[in-house]
Amino acid sequence: MAMEMRLPxxxxxxxxxxxxxxxxxxxxxxxxxxxxxGFMRGHGTYMGExxxxxxxxxxxxxxxxxxxxxxxxxxxxxxVGDIVVGRITERRRxxxxxxxxxxxxxxxxxxxxxxxxVFSDGAVSLHTRSLKYGKLGQGVLVQVSPSLVKRQKTxxxxxxCGASVILGNNGFIWIYPTPEHKEEDAGGFIANLEPxxxxxxxxxxxxxxxxxxxxxxxxxxxxxxxxxCYEASLPHPIKDILxxxxxxxxVLETRQRLLEQEG
Amino acid sequence: xxxxxxxxxxQEDLRVDGRGCEDYRCVDVETDVxxxxxxSARVKLGHTDILVGVKAEMGTPKxxxxxxxxxxxxxxxxxxxxxxxxxxxxxxxxxxxANALYRIFNNKSSVDLKSLCISPREHCWILYVDVxxxxxxxxxFDAISIAVKAALFNTRIPRVRVLEDEEGSKDIELSDxxxxxxxxxxxxxxxxxxxxxxxxxxxxxxTLQEEACPWASLLVSVTSKGVVTCMRKVGxxxxxxxxxxEMMETGKRVGKVLHTSLQNILHKEESLGTKRxxxxxxx
Numbered sequence: 001m002a003m004e005m006r007l008p009x010x011x012x013x014x015x016x017x018x019x020x021x022x023x024x025x026x027x028x029x030x031x032x033x034x035x036x037x038g039f040m041r042g043h044g045t046y047m048g049e050x051x052x053x054x055x056x057x058x059x060x061x062x063x064x065x066x067x068x069x070x071x072x073x074x075x076x077x078x079x080v081g082d083i084v085v086g087r088i089t090e091r092r093r094x095x096x097x098x099x100x101x102x103x104x105x106x107x108x109x110x111x112x113x114x115x116x117x118v119f120s121d122g123a124v125s126l127h128t129r130s131l132k133y134g135k136l137g138q139g140v141l142v143q144v145s146p147s148l149v150k151r152q153k154t155x156x157x158x159x160x161c162g163a164s165v166i167l168g169n170n171g172f173i174w175i176y177p178t179p180e181h182k183e184e185d186a187g188g189f190i191a192n193l194e195p196x197x198x199x200x201x202x203x204x205x206x207x208x209x210x211x212x213x214x215x216x217x218x219x220x221x222x223x224x225x226x227x228x229c230y231e232a233s234l235p236h237p238i239k240d241i242l243x244x245x246x247x248x249x250x251v252l253e254t255r256q257r258l259l260e261q262e263g
Numbered sequence: 264x265x266x267x268x269x270x271x272x273x274q275e276d277l278r279v280d281g282r283g284c285e286d287y288r289c290v291d292v293e294t295d296v297x298x299x300x301x302x303s304a305r306v307k308l309g310h311t312d313i314l315v316g317v318k319a320e321m322g323t324p325k326x327x328x329x330x331x332x333x334x335x336x337x338x339x340x341x342x343x344x345x346x347x348x349x350x351x352x353x354x355x356x357x358x359x360x361a362n363a364l365y366r367i368f369n370n371k372s373s374v375d376l377k378s379l380c381i382s383p384r385e386h387c388w389i390l391y392v393d394v395x396x397x398x399x400x401x402x403x404f405d406a407i408s409i410a411v412k413a414a415l416f417n418t419r420i421p422r423v424r425v426l427e428d429e430e431g432s433k434d435i436e437l438s439d440x441x442x443x444x445x446x447x448x449x450x451x452x453x454x455x456x457x458x459x460x461x462x463x464x465x466x467x468x469x470t471l472q473e474e475a476c477p478w479a480s481l482l483v484s485v486t487s488k489g490v491v492t493c494m495r496k497v498g499x500x501x502x503x504x505x506x507x508x509e510m511m512e513t514g515k516r517v518g519k520v521l522h523t524s525l526q527n528i529l530h531k532e533e534s535l536g537t538k539r540x541x542x543x544x545x546x
């Protein structure tokens with residue numbers, strides 16, 4: 001049994017440990033981005049007094065003539081076609097709802113769904129009309145900032161280590177053991193309550209700690225980064241991954257592997 | 264279904280984040296963070312963040328204990344901690360925690376109250392201990408007791424002398440040297456270990472998700488020598504007397520290790536002296 005206490009250590013700025021060549025142009029709301037009026041305004045900017053000013057805190061991205069500011073930490077904005085994972089808090093009551101849905105979905109359940117439409121006030125409407133979506137059974141939920149989930153073609157990933165992961169665009173990540181029979185109700189509405197095997201549990205706990213360490217080091221989350229992080233963490237016992245030094249070490253290794261893969 | 268997953272995991276000694284049933288999360292302890300108090304400490308246990316400040320003031324001793332000083336506890340659950348604490352929601356939890364702290368410090372051996380007495384029946388030191396919950400991430404009682412112990416360790420009470428005038432009226436003189444102060448001995452200050460019963464086993468240091476499972480928990484206050492000073496049951500479930508005994512034994516074991524780690528870290532911090540970088544709140 002382990003009990004570890006330590007004195008707090010000030011966080012090192014990330015750019016020191018990375019040795020990046022190009023510095024990101026970081027802005028805060030109210031900062032001038034440029035006084036050149038030839039650019040088109042993108043998200044996170046507005047025009048004022050002949051200058052382009054940032055409205056969110058983040059890094060400036062420039063694509064030819066379009067300038068936008070990508071925020072570092074935002075509330076989730078829904079887009080049509082996004083996958084989200086969420087917990088049911090309230091529901092509309094109507095006669096048919098009472099009869100049919102109660103049997104399947106209760107308040108407090110976790111579901112995965114796709115965004116169908118976005119209203120002007122920001123509310124989104126979801127649908128679970130495909131068998132891929134539906135109630136989520138046994139597994140672990142990790143809540144992260146939505147800006148760290150990379151936009152990809154698919155958000156359902158089956159990792160070779162034995163667990164599957166759903167990366168919700170709203171920042172809710174669901175890790176669950178890969179069901180053996182894929183043709184059956186993968187999703188559906190009937191929850192499987194049998195005990196999960198110890199080996200699967202270890203994989204899931206390790207993945208959860210890896211995701212938490214990637215998030216603390218502000219790295220983007222997608223299937224390759226999670227997988228590399230998992231492999232880098234294998235030599236350490238699962239609970240050690242939460243220690244700050246080991247977390248930094250693993251994430252540094254993951255970052256290097258990703259850079260090698262790109263370059 | 265998530266609760267089922269958590270419960271099954273605990274039975275097999277593998278919790279959601281990979282810890283065993285008796286493992287604590289990593290703890291960050293820092294003392295002397297608030298400069299205008301007599302002593303202060305900040306403890307971070309996972310997502311739980313607690314700040315404790317101790318102020319020493321002079322006052323009259325209680326009537327039934329004329330030779331001793333005393334401690335007053337006040338717990339403030341900040342609205343930032345969790346959304347439930349908005350407005351006056353945190354008051355109930357605050358009074359519950361304060362009552363628990365009063366009980367564990369209510370016996371003679373925790374803190375040497377006689378050393379807080381200046382002149383019997385007239386003057387004594389009153390230590391006002393203020394606990395501020397900055398963030399709530401599960402396992403509040405343990406973190407609070409660790410922070411209180413660290414803050415008391417850090418408390419420096421100025422040395423005073425009582426002078427008799429010609430007419431017989433007494434005058435209190437504060438020593439001029441700011442470093443001339445008395446320190447409290449926190450050898451016997453107990454720490455609380457919260458054991459939560461989940462399924463057939465019990466876990467130490469429950470996270471918020473584990474606390475959402477509807478079982479009961481046992482708060483055991485243990486001193487560094489393994490002596491149990493106070494015990495309390497919270498929660499909705501019922502506990503079998505045998506499991507209470509088991510949980511007590513685990514509490515004693517875990518408590519001893521907790522105390523040794525805390526003593527080590529406090530001595531280490533003190534030995535760093537002025538070379539220590541203060542991280543404070545902006546690190």
